[in-house]
Amino acid sequence: MPDITSVVDTLDERKPYIELKQAKKSSELACDNTSIAGSMSQRACVYSGARVALNPVTDAVHLVHGPIGCASYTWDIRGSLSSDKETFRTSFSTDMKELDVVFGGEKKLSKSIDEIVELYNPPVIFVYSTCIVGIIGDDLEAVCKDASERVGIPVIPVKSEGFKGTKSDGYKAACNALMQIIGTKEPEITSEYRINIFGDYNVAGDVWLVKPLFEKMGIQVITSMTGDATVDTISKSHGAQLNLVQCSGSMTYLAKWMMKKYGIPFTKVSYFGIEDLAIALRTTAEFFGSEEMMRIAEEIIEKETARIMPEIQAIRNRVQGKTAAIYMGGAAKALTLIKGFRELGMEVVIIGTQTGKRDDYKQISYQVKDGTVIVDDANPLELADLLVNQKADLMVAGVKERFLAYKLGVSFCDFNHDRVIEFEGYDGFLNFAREIDTSINSPVWGYVRSKLGAGTTQTKGTSESAEQNTADSKKVVGERSNMHDININTLQGSVI
Amino acid sequence: MSERNYTTVNPCIMCQPIGSVMAFKGIEDSMVLLHGSQGCSTYMRLHLAHHFREPVDIASSSLSEKGAVYGGSENLKKALKNIISRYDPKVIGVSTTCLAETIGDDISRIISEFREEENIGDERIIIPVPTPSYEESHNSGYIKAVEAIVKTFTLEDSKKEIFNNKLNVVLSENISPEDTREMKHLFTSIVGHNSFILLPDISETFDAPMTGDLHKIPLGGTTHSDIADMKNSAATIGLGITNDNRAVNYLEQTFDIPSQNLPLPIGLEYTDKVLNALAEISGMEIPDEFQKERGRLIDAMVDAHKYVYGTKVAIYGDPNNVLGMLSLALENGMHPILVVASSKSPRFAEHAMERVNQVKPDCDVTILEDVDFDTFNDAVKKAKPQMLIGNSNGKYIAKDMNIPLIRFGFPIHDRVGAQRTLILGYKGAMRMLDRITNTILDVQDAEMAAKWSEPESYVPLGESSFHSAEA
Numbered sequence: 001m002p003d004i005t006s007v008v009d010t011l012d013e014r015k016p017y018i019e020l021k022q023a024k025k026s027s028e029l030a031c032d033n034t035s036i037a038g039s040m041s042q043r044a045c046v047y048s049g050a051r052v053a054l055n056p057v058t059d060a061v062h063l064v065h066g067p068i069g070c071a072s073y074t075w076d077i078r079g080s081l082s083s084d085k086e087t088f089r090t091s092f093s094t095d096m097k098e099l100d101v102v103f104g105g106e107k108k109l110s111k112s113i114d115e116i117v118e119l120y121n122p123p124v125i126f127v128y129s130t131c132i133v134g135i136i137g138d139d140l141e142a143v144c145k146d147a148s149e150r151v152g153i154p155v156i157p158v159k160s161e162g163f164k165g166t167k168s169d170g171y172k173a174a175c176n177a178l179m180q181i182i183g184t185k186e187p188e189i190t191s192e193y194r195i196n197i198f199g200d201y202n203v204a205g206d207v208w209l210v211k212p213l214f215e216k217m218g219i220q221v222i223t224s225m226t227g228d229a230t231v232d233t234i235s236k237s238h239g240a241q242l243n244l245v246q247c248s249g250s251m252t253y254l255a256k257w258m259m260k261k262y263g264i265p266f267t268k269v270s271y272f273g274i275e276d277l278a279i280a281l282r283t284t285a286e287f288f289g290s291e292e293m294m295r296i297a298e299e300i301i302e303k304e305t306a307r308i309m310p311e312i313q314a315i316r317n318r319v320q321g322k323t324a325a326i327y328m329g330g331a332a333k334a335l336t337l338i339k340g341f342r343e344l345g346m347e348v349v350i351i352g353t354q355t356g357k358r359d360d361y362k363q364i365s366y367q368v369k370d371g372t373v374i375v376d377d378a379n380p381l382e383l384a385d386l387l388v389n390q391k392a393d394l395m396v397a398g399v400k401e402r403f404l405a406y407k408l409g410v411s412f413c414d415f416n417h418d419r420v421i422e423f424e425g426y427d428g429f430l431n432f433a434r435e436i437d438t439s440i441n442s443p444v445w446g447y448v449r450s451k452l453g454a455g456t457t458q459t460k461g462t463s464e465s466a467e468q469n470t471a472d473s474k475k476v477v478g479e480r481s482n483m484h485d486i487n488i489n490t491l492q493g494s495v496i
Numbered sequence: 497m498s499e500r501n502y503t504t505v506n507p508c509i510m511c512q513p514i515g516s517v518m519a520f521k522g523i524e525d526s527m528v529l530l531h532g533s534q535g536c537s538t539y540m541r542l543h544l545a546h547h548f549r550e551p552v553d554i555a556s557s558s559l560s561e562k563g564a565v566y567g568g569s570e571n572l573k574k575a576l577k578n579i580i581s582r583y584d585p586k587v588i589g590v591s592t593t594c595l596a597e598t599i600g601d602d603i604s605r606i607i608s609e610f611r612e613e614e615n616i617g618d619e620r621i622i623i624p625v626p627t628p629s630y631e632e633s634h635n636s637g638y639i640k641a642v643e644a645i646v647k648t649f650t651l652e653d654s655k656k657e658i659f660n661n662k663l664n665v666v667l668s669e670n671i672s673p674e675d676t677r678e679m680k681h682l683f684t685s686i687v688g689h690n691s692f693i694l695l696p697d698i699s700e701t702f703d704a705p706m707t708g709d710l711h712k713i714p715l716g717g718t719t720h721s722d723i724a725d726m727k728n729s730a731a732t733i734g735l736g737i738t739n740d741n742r743a744v745n746y747l748e749q750t751f752d753i754p755s756q757n758l759p760l761p762i763g764l765e766y767t768d769k770v771l772n773a774l775a776e777i778s779g780m781e782i783p784d785e786f787q788k789e790r791g792r793l794i795d796a797m798v799d800a801h802k803y804v805y806g807t808k809v810a811i812y813g814d815p816n817n818v819l820g821m822l823s824l825a826l827e828n829g830m831h832p833i834l835v836v837a838s839s840k841s842p843r844f845a846e847h848a849m850e851r852v853n854q855v856k857p858d859c860d861v862t863i864l865e866d867v868d869f870d871t872f873n874d875a876v877k878k879a880k881p882q883m884l885i886g887n888s889n890g891k892y893i894a895k896d897m898n899i900p901l902i903r904f905g906f907p908i909h910d911r912v913g914a915q916r917t918l919i920l921g922y923k924g925a926m927r928m929l930d931r932i933t934n935t936i937l938d939v940q941d942a943e944m945a946a947k948w949s950e951p952e953s954y955v956p957l958g959e960s961s962f963h964s965a966e967a
Contacts, residue, residue, distance in 0.1 A: 038579045
């Protein structure tokens with residue numbers, strides 16, 4: 001029976017967070033805890049969770065109350081696009097200095113809010129608290145409440161002190177802030193059927209490939225939170241009859257609240273991949289129970305699938321049988337990616353998330369085949385070990401993992417804030433497939449282990465060569481077996 | 497835009513800990529640990545990975561609420577232990593964040609307790625650097641870390657051992673890995689191989705060759721024996737003159753090592769200055785190679801002079817980099833109307849003014865420091881430059897003004913090659929000048945193309961708007 005130690009070398013404390021999927025063996029993966037000190041977590045903090053979830057509200061001022069660093073690193077952190085205002089791209093900070101830390105930053109914050117209102121006249125100001133604010137005890141709520149009355153716009157505290165939990169707690173803080181706006185304006189109803197899109201951040205314009213599908217079905221999309229959302233549409237979002245939640249980690253909390261407060265049910269969907277897209281459209285049509293809508297949904301699914309299928313098929317022929325590693329911030333994206341890869345004929349061999357919960361990992365476990373490694377809150381050394389031992393050909397993750405994969409000769413796809421092409425909707429999936437193809441089949445991987453003086457390199461690095469293990473303990477891993485193969489014939493051929 | 501007094505809009509600086517990280521990444525076999533909450537380490541990793549396009553490992557003590565209330569000692573010790581067990585580094589830099597500073601953790605004490613409790617031998621060096629984020633900027637964090645590194649390695653026995661006849665070269669500002677390689681080549685060629693100690697050295701650690709192997713800690717960096725040997729050197733050169741190079745001062749005061757601070761060798765004259773100083777200190781002649789390179793640079797300057805003359809530029813970024821770029825622009829006849837240092841430094845404005853007066857006294861230059869991008873934006877709108885030279889964050893202003901941005905400095909997160917960008921030395925000046933000139937030619941091409949479609953508005957090249965600046 002293979003055991004996790006055979007595929008990864010890690011701290012004893014970390015072992016409960018990693019498991020090997022095995023049939024007939026159900027164990028529970030440890031998760032949803034704070035990261036272990038010094039374990040080099042890939043996660044961020046509460047503030048980061050709040051910031052990424054709220055930031056795409058395009059016409060809001062996002063004011064960071066704290067020293068400059070927090071604002072400096074999160075300036076325009078999301079590749080979210082806006083169809084109108086770009087206020088969210090501007091980084092506002094109270095830039096607390098030593099004296100503010102000693103004497104308290106409330107006054108500065110209050111004056112900063114006045115200044116912003118005068119200069120920018122935003123519809124709302126979100127005030128994020130950082131570590132320092134939690135320590136020195138600035139009363140953010142009181143300052144914001146006073147300011148709201150004074151300036152006449154909502155000034156909403158986002159309680160996101162970095163150390164007070166994990167990134168997930170930040171999502172909650174963001175949702176709590178959104179609750180202050182929802183229901184403050186009367187919705188304008190233009191259709192019998194109305195939904196909100198939750199948990200889509202319009203990275204690279206994703207929402208713009210999804211929203212029209214629903215509109216074609218005769219549905220009014222009141223808001224998409226928070227990608228390309230405005231304060232106005234958020235305030236009217238209680239006019240919907242259904243909430244579609246994509247990034248469940250960040251938005252389920254808000255969806256549950258809306259169900260309780262406004263009686264609006266929610267359902268979890270994904271707009272990534274042919275199968276999940278079809279499910280999203282069908283579920284929505286079924287919810288409204290309109291025959292006409294169901295007919296249109298089926299028509300869209302059929303037409304669109306037929307439109308992209310020839311190219312998907314061609315790409316599938318080129319990437320089939322390759323193996324993928326998934327390391328995502330949230331579990332919803334990780335889950336939908338498993339299906340996406342299957343549609344391309346690829347198998348997942350490693351899957352991990354930063355913020356997955358117990359139920360998420362159970363779901364993941366159902367979806368993957370035996371021998372797949374499931375990991376929570378992985379760190380670079382574990383990921384490197386896993387990529388090599390699980391023989392992954394491609395990794396899907398964010399920037400911090402990109403160069404790790406590259407250094408190991410593993411191709412990479414960014415499915416995070418940084419991407420500049422859409423991955424959702426039908427054309428989005430086509431984009432995804434093209435990117436996978438581009439990366440996996442680039443001749444560059446054939447050169448990775450090549451050396452000068454050893455003859456010409458072989459650019460097709462697929463054949464197996466003997467495993468070599470270097471004794472160097474500082475090296476993360478031994479040689480990847482299939483990346484380096486010098487063909488003796490080519491070598492001789494090159495010597496004239 | 498009216499006056500702002502309380503809000504920073506689009507910061508130009510980062511916090512002290514990231515500067516400290518950059519310094520430690522230039523030391524052989526070292527890891528950095530940030531004492532604070534998890535986010536700080538993740539954000540800095542992300543920022544550095546974007547810029548250098550390398551894996552960047554920065555540990556965190558992952559302080560939680562409990563740590564914040566009862567002190568972070570337990571977390572810090574655990575983090576140190578885990579790093580040692582997983583990475584086995586010889587050097588661990590421990591930098592504080594604003595959280596650790598505010599709860600008042602005494603990291604030096606915690607580290608000595610840890611050493612005792614875990615029986616850590618002398619071969620493992622742990623260097624504390626207090627870097628509260630509510631003070632100064634990433635630049636000062638860099639300088640403080642470099643000083644702490646030198647102090648720690650030379651503390652053991654504060655007397656000189658054996659005179660090594662070497663030259664210390666201490667950077668006071670982050671330069672690119674390619675620039676670092678160029679500096680090493682330059683020093684090797686003039687003072688000789690193994691005759692200088694460059695600190696910190698990120699030439700390999702932040703730009704590792706692709707081999708298919710991944711090292712837990714990237715190879716390269718200034719060696720430990722070299723850093724320890726700095727106290728036995730004959731002389732020290734500090735590169736960067738706008739700030740106090742604290743490590744240089746320390747070496748001079750403690751070990752009587754004569755020192756001088758020189759500008760970063762950007763452009764013709766500052767490179768001359770550094771090379772001449774090197775020749776003088778070492779008593780060596782400058783190799784012919786550099787005379788030729790210098791000649792080629794002048795040749796390039798001749799090639800470019802008609803295109804670049806009078807072009808109004810705004811330069812912004814870290815102070816020593818900006819000072820150097822100002823110098824390069826001036827000696828090429830450009831018109832730097834706006835010169836902005838992101839952080840406050842004691843002698844930036846003075847040196848910038850001096851350089852303007854030397855080369856182009858009639859140039860109506862505006863010098864700003866310690867401003868955010870919003871203030872910079874206002875200044876740009878007023879000054880109406882034809883080109884921006886600085887880091888990626890200026891892209892919004894460049895786009896808004898419809899003028900080109902030539903990227904240099906830190907951070908560059910939206911283009912490839914930041915780690916390979918050569919600015920320093922004659923070669924760097926040549927490359928930079930070519931980039932500037934070709935950018936101007938691109939703009940002219942675009943203007944010409946627009947005119948071609950409207951023959952009646954044809955204006956001869958020499959009178960195109962890009963050259964309307966003062967003659």
